[in-house]
Amino acid sequence: MQSYIPGYIRARQTGRLKQAIQQAMDRLSSCTLCPRLCRVDRTRDEKGFCSTGKKAVVAGFSPHFGEEPPLVRDNGSGTLLKLIR
Ligand code: SF4
Known part of the structure; x- marks a missing residue:
């Protein structure tokens, strides 16, 4: 029987997690993480509608x-x- 490996563990093992983090940071630099599309640079701690910085x-x-x-x-x-x- 094959043991269950959670997706986040597999993602770390394959390098997919690191890739996803980089993609998220890229989107954070001109924030489009939600439908408000504020385009503030949250990597520089700028805050949009949600008042969340870096x-x-x-x-x-x-x-x-x-x-x-x-x-x-x-x-x-x-x-x-x-x-x-
Ligand atoms: S509300 Fe926040 S998460 Fe949504 S786009 Fe604006 S800064 Fe990004």
């Missing part, structure tokens, strides 16, 4: 099993809550 503050996290099964299968998904100041 580093987001995580207010909470938890496993989430409320999504439709075809989206999350048996392992659920995660929820991250950002602190808005």
